[in-house]
Amino acid sequence: MERELISKKDLLELMGISYGQLYRWKRKQLIPEEWFIRKSTFTGQETFFPKDMILARIDRIMNMKEDLSLDELADKLSPFQSELSLSKRELIERNIVSELSISRLSTPAQSNEQEAYSFAQLLYLYVTDQLLSAGEISLVESDLLMETLRSHFPRYEGKPCELLFMRKMGVTMFALVAAPPTLYFDAGVKVVARLQLAEIAEQLRSKLN
Known part of the structure; x- marks a missing residue:
């Protein structure tokens, strides 16, 4: 089953965030590099994301960013760092x-x-x-x-x-x-x-x- 993708333009509009926010979160490793998927379209190269994962990740960032620094968020959101058992x-x-x-x-x-x-x-x-x-x-x-x-x-x-x-x-x-x-x-x-x-x-x- 092919994964549903969302374009960068649609993502920014849907979540109400800016280009600058998105790429700042990427630099801080809040959003993994491999989620930025470059694909050819009729307008040229565009960036897409795995829709379910990026929406859930941005929702978590938005809910937590008032209480934690970006560095603290990066530790919290690291997929392999978890105290869950x-x-x-x-x-x-x-x-x-x-x-x-x-x-x-x-x-x-x-x-x-x-x-x-x-x-x-x-x-x-x-x-x-x-x-x-x-x-x-x-x-x-x-x-x-x-x-x-x-x-x-x-x-x-x-x-x-x-x-x-x-x-x-x-x-x-x-x-x-x-x-x-x-x-x-x-x-x-x-x-x-x-x-x-x-x-x-x-x-x-x-x-x-």
Whole structure:
């Protein structure tokens, strides 16, 4: 399903903000660089944004900017910096991650229904469950994906990165790369999925709030 976009002109009019405000928030990293999408139109190059995400983000900025500085807001809005957590029981009750994924992919220490999952742990489960639910990966591949996320995602220290899911001659490969990357593959590599983890984290946060 193709994501709905909104043009910069329509965004400014709809939210009642100025060009200067928008780009000041971008410089302060309140709005991620990757949300500024350049596309060709009949009038030339224009900037678009993922509509649901940018509207929610600007609404949050407008509601919080009177109480916090822009630097404080940037910390608050960083998709990977979150104190949110949920227990196994809450995850199932709120239908955020399937019970199958939780049972298979949780660590032995998380077997207790009351044990809290950190936001990073929730993100690993959520990403993997999304691919499982879409039929993109097998259960065996889900184990490999979780191992990849647990081992390498912390190295990015909250910086944007992409998850690449590839296959070559039936062999599964996962990779985390700094965003936005420019990558080229040989003809035998099929990119099954390419996910912006910052965007997935935003989706997860909206479900947890």
